[in-house]
Amino acid sequence: MNFAHSLRHRQRGVTLIELMVALLVGLFLTLAVYMVMSNFESRRRTNTAxxxxxxxxxxxxxxxxxxxxxxxxxxxxAASFAYGCALHASKSDQQILPAKDALAAPFASVDPGTLGVFRLAPxxxxxxxxxxxxxxxxxxxxVIMASAAAWGGVPAPFTEAAQAAALTLANTLPFSRNDLMLLSDEQPAEAGGVAPCLVTQVSSSATTGSATNALALAGTWYSATVDKTAVTGYSETGTATVLGNAGLGRLPEFxxxxxxxxxxxxxxxxxxxxxxxxxxxxxxxxxxxxxxxxxxxxxxxxxxxxxxxxxxxxxxxxxxxxxxxxxxxxxxxxxxxxxxxxxxxxxxxxxxxxxxxxxxxxxxxxxxxxxxxxxxxxxxxxxxxxxxxxxxxxxx
Known part of the structure; x- marks a missing residue:
């Protein structure tokens, strides 16, 4: 009988109260670990962010x-006569400046003073x-504008009025085939303001050099007329400034x-x-x-x-x-x-x-x-x- 009583005593297990106390202690430990981990994760996320x-x-x-x-x-x-000129440009015979349509978001509501007209300025x-x-x-x-010209950016003056697809300069040494150029005019516009500017391109087959005066125009950014501004509108007071070169990938950033x-x-x-x-x-x-x-x-x-x-x-x-x-x-x-x-x-x-x-x-x-x-x-x-x-x- 003593052996049976001892066996029953050893198999009795824990009481309900002991089980509840153990669960409560475990709950507190779990909560403490959760709080530590939560604070750690919050700090980690904040520091990372x-x-x-x-x-x-x-x-x-x-x-x-x-x-x-x-x-x-x-x-x-060319600042004294070109800053503030209305920029005119086309690409593949499609006018891109002045912008005819709203730009993509987030610039859809951009108005640079006259809707669609962006003016030359640093x-x-x-x-x-x-x-x-x-x-x-x-x-x-x-609005930020910069050329990618390899030369110093000195405007080259015309020696006579421009033709539709060619310019006549004192020499064409500063220019290379496929150059993008900015045509501007030292003479004020008829209204007394700055004359419009035109972005155009030197032909890929043009002849350039110190002994050559004629500079042929052609290419993706060439158009004889963009929104009523024509190459032939530039007289002997016009100038041409190199902006970059499309063939070499040196492109201006406007x-x-x-x-x-x-x-x-x-x-x-x-x-x-x-x-x-x-x-x-x-x-x-x-x-x-x-x-x-x-x-x-x-x-x-x-x-x-x-x-x-x-x-x-x-x-x-x-x-x-x-x-x-x-x-x-x-x-x-x-x-x-x-x-x-x-x-x-x-x-x-x-x-x-x-x-x-x-x-x-x-x-x-x-x-x-x-x-x-x-x-x-x-x-x-x-x-x-x-x-x-x-x-x-x-x-x-």
């Missing part, structure tokens, strides 16, 4: 910096002309830069030098805003920062894009662009993690840009990135 945002911002600013530092290259020496700010889907607020667009949907920075190639003019170039960009740095006393230094929305400054969009000689002079006074980017993470977080406002340019009195954030927007993390970029070719 912040790191990715920093990388995206650096890439976006590097793209903008590269474009702006080259702005005006190749045609800055850099121009179109204030509030895209509305990114994530932001829902106006964002600025940059681009728009702005923010579109999905926090993405886009560029649009105005001269359609590629089959896909619209390109996504960087992610994570929530908004873009910019200011002009102005040389007010011709000492080649920035003396004044101006908002492109300030019509009283004389540097509003209408002041710079009316095609007048005064506008051309103002374009030459722009020596730098201050660019500010607001960056945002892609995914929201559970709690509000950002303050109620994001600011740009807070070191410039009167020009601070403040972006108020809604309650739902504060569930994302933000970064701001600013850079002052000189227009090196405008210091000539």
């Amino acid at each position: 912040g790191s990715e945002l920093d990388k995206a911002g650096a890439l976006a600013m590097a793209q903008i910096d590269r474009q702006l530092r080259s702005a005006g290259s190749g045609f800055a020496q 850099a121009l700010i179109l204030p509030g002309q895209t509305t990114p889907g994530a932001s829902g607020k106006a964002s600025d667009v940059l 681009v728009l830069m702005g923010v579109g949907d999905n926090n993405t920075l886009y560029t649009h190639d105005l001269l359609q030098t590629t089959d896909t003019p619209l390109q996504a170039t960087a992610e994570g960009v929530f908004e873009l805003h910019a200011l002009y740095g102005i040389d007010t006393n011709t000492d080649k230094k920035v003396d004044l920062w101006v908002s492109p929305t300030d019509s009283k400054s004389g540097y509003g969009l209408s002041d710079l894009s009316d095609g007048s000689l005064a506008a051309a002079g103002k374009l030459r006074n722009i020596k730098a662009i201050r660019v500010g980017l607001i960056l945002r993470t892609a995914l929201p977080e559970r709690d509000e993690v950002s303050s109620a406002t994001v600011t740009l340019f807070n070191d410039i009195n009167g020009l601070t840009h403040t972006r108020d954030l809604t309650s739902s927007e504060r569930h994302y993390r933000y970064r701001t990135l600013e850079s002052t970029i000189p227009l090196r070719n405008n210091f000539l």
Whole structure:
């Protein structure tokens, strides 16, 4: 009997209370592990998102910096009579400038002063002309123009009026076959403003050199007339400036830069030098805003920062894009662009993690840009990135 009693005692197991205590202890341990893992994952996700945002911002600013530092290259020496000229261009006998149709999103609402008419300038700010889907607020667009010429960009004067498919110059040494060229006129237009400019192309069979005066025109970007602007409209006061070479792949960059949907920075190639003019170039960009740095006393230094929305400054969009000689002079006074980017993470977080406002340019009195954030927007993390970029070719 003692053996049976001992066996029953050993087989009794745990009581219900002991089981409940064990379950409760296990539950607390599981909850603690979950909280540790959850906090770790949240910190990891936040750190990763912040790191990715920093990388995206650096890439976006590097793209903008590269474009702006080259702005005006190749045609800055024609600034006194070419800045502000209305650009005319065709590709494969189809007019591309002035633009006859709306551009692709996010640039569908872009208006550079006169709808569809883009004017020659190293850099121009179109204030509030895209509305990114994530932001829902106006964002600025940059218009940046630069050639890819191998030579110094000195305009070659005509020696007689142009023919429909040929130019006569003192010599054709600066030109090569398949060069893209900008035709401009030192003589003001009939209305007293800057004469229109025409993008055209040297023939692939042209003869060039110091002893040759005639330069034949033909190719993808050649057309005798584009929107009433004809090659024959350029008299002996005309000039030709090399923009690049289509045969060698050295193509000019006349681009728009702005923010579109999905926090993405886009560029649009105005001269359609590629089959896909619209390109996504960087992610994570929530908004873009910019200011002009102005040389007010011709000492080649920035003396004044101006908002492109300030019509009283004389540097509003209408002041710079009316095609007048005064506008051309103002374009030459722009020596730098201050660019500010607001960056945002892609995914929201559970709690509000950002303050109620994001600011740009807070070191410039009167020009601070403040972006108020809604309650739902504060569930994302933000970064701001600013850079002052000189227009090196405008210091000539």
